[in-house]
Amino acid sequence: MSENSSKKVIVGMSGGVDSSVSAYLLIQQGYQVEGLFMKNWEEDDNDEYCAAAEDLKDAQQVCDTLGIKLHKVNFAAEYWDNVFEYFLAEYKAGRTPNPDIMCNKEIKFKAFLEFAAEALGADYIATGHYVQRREVDGHWQLLRGLDTNKDQSYFLYTIGEQHVAQTLFPVGHLEKPAVRAIAEQQGLITHNKKDSTGICFIGERKFKDFLQKYLPAQPGDIITVDGEKIGRHEGLMYHTLGQRKGLGIGGTKDGGEDPWYVVSKDLINNQLIVAQGHDHPSLLSRGLTATQLHWVDRQGPADTLRCTVKTRYRQQDIPCTLRRLSNDHIEVMFDEPQKAVTPGQSAVFYLNEVCLGGGIIDEALQ
Numbered sequence: 001m002s003e004n005s006s007k008k009v010i011v012g013m014s015g016g017v018d019s020s021v022s023a024y025l026l027i028q029q030g031y032q033v034e035g036l037f038m039k040n041w042e043e044d045d046n047d048e049y050c051a052a053a054e055d056l057k058d059a060q061q062v063c064d065t066l067g068i069k070l071h072k073v074n075f076a077a078e079y080w081d082n083v084f085e086y087f088l089a090e091y092k093a094g095r096t097p098n099p100d101i102m103c104n105k106e107i108k109f110k111a112f113l114e115f116a117a118e119a120l121g122a123d124y125i126a127t128g129h130y131v132q133r134r135e136v137d138g139h140w141q142l143l144r145g146l147d148t149n150k151d152q153s154y155f156l157y158t159i160g161e162q163h164v165a166q167t168l169f170p171v172g173h174l175e176k177p178a179v180r181a182i183a184e185q186q187g188l189i190t191h192n193k194k195d196s197t198g199i200c201f202i203g204e205r206k207f208k209d210f211l212q213k214y215l216p217a218q219p220g221d222i223i224t225v226d227g228e229k230i231g232r233h234e235g236l237m238y239h240t241l242g243q244r245k246g247l248g249i250g251g252t253k254d255g256g257e258d259p260w261y262v263v264s265k266d267l268i269n270n271q272l273i274v275a276q277g278h279d280h281p282s283l284l285s286r287g288l289t290a291t292q293l294h295w296v297d298r299q300g301p302a303d304t305l306r307c308t309v310k311t312r313y314r315q316q317d318i319p320c321t322l323r324r325l326s327n328d329h330i331e332v333m334f335d336e337p338q339k340a341v342t343p344g345q346s347a348v349f350y351l352n353e354v355c356l357g358g359g360i361i362d363e364a365l366q
């Protein structure tokens with residue numbers, strides 16, 4: 001009998017392939033495995049989008065195939081209060097939030113973890129995230145997933161060492177095609193299910209219509225960096241910095257047909273500020289400041305640190321120097337200027353494979 005057989009693991013079953021294979025691998029490793037499906041969003045009666053019911057059906061079928069129990073829980077109230085309200089408030093403040101990061105912090109590694117430990121007696125929880133963990137001198141580190149294409153550490157930087165210690169990531173050392181192959185071999189119906197996209201738990205809705213249901217749009221002017229009015233926008237919240245498409249404006253007589261890019265938002269005057277050409281200097285930042293910091297080791301760097309940063313998911317690592325301005329405020333200077341550094345998005349720091357933590361971008365430094 002392996003020592004794992006005395007440990008109970010609750011796997012977050014999303015109805016996707018990664019969590020299906022995670023549950024299978026944990027069973028292979030000898031753990032006592034049960035699944036937990038969360039519902040975090042209540043659809044309207046007339047909502048055409050109801051993927052949650054499909055996902056639950058798939059999760060149940062996978063658990064039946066694997067011969068494990070599936071529990072269900074509803075965290076829609078927690079999601080609304082701690083993720084969705086924040087998401088709306090950030091949009092209102094002219095920023096571009098990342099609700100998936102907040103969802104991991106408040107739901108998967110808080111509500112879910114507490115429920116699994118307290119109500120279901122879990123020793124560990126497990127998820128199908130593509131990240132890894134390692135214990136060094138009695139401290140748990142969060143590492144990037146082996147599959148560089150799928151690495152999800154960017155979304156998990158808010159989780160502290162104690163959460164890493166309590167969580168197993170069974171697919172983090174695998175490449176996605178290998179995960180699908182295992183699912184197929186094991187006859188799991190999720191083996192060819194498409195990867196989820198869209199906002200976590202809200203899904204792939206028409207984003208503009210969805211946001212409009214909650215925040216009234218305020219149309220205003222589109223102004224060039226030189227102060228010339230060149231069009232109208234339907235609402236600042238529909239635009240993000242560095243965005244190229246959808247401005248509804250063509251070229252100008254002296255700028256040729258080069259496309260326009262959003263370089264900033266003037267909240268006071270409700271103006272969208274744009275510049276022409278993808279390499280316009282207004283699109284570039286030398287660095288950023290960030291707040292709402294979370295460090296996996298809970299301490300973070302003492303003063304200054306040479307490391308790398310990602311200012312959005314799937315970005316190449318940017319070499320940088322991080323300097324602490326105060327306990328919850330840092331300045332980060334890039335070795336090379338970067339495009340479209342966006343307030344509200346997260347800056348996540350790495351030392352080689354180790355995800356150190358991160359914060360919310362407050363200001364892009366020009």
Ligand SMILES: Nc1ncnc2c1ncn2[C@@H]1O[C@H](COP(=O)(O)OP(=O)(O)OP(=O)(O)O)[C@@H](O)[C@H]1O
Pocket residue numbers: 011012013014015016017018019020036037038039108126127128129130195196200
């Ligand atoms: N509704 C849910 N109930 C329980 N756990 C969930 C749920 N949604 C996501 N999770 C957990 O969080 C992990 C990461 O979720 P994400 O939405 O990023 O999906 P993913 O990477 O496509 O994984 P999967 O293929 O398992 O859906 C999942 O693998 C699963 O363990």
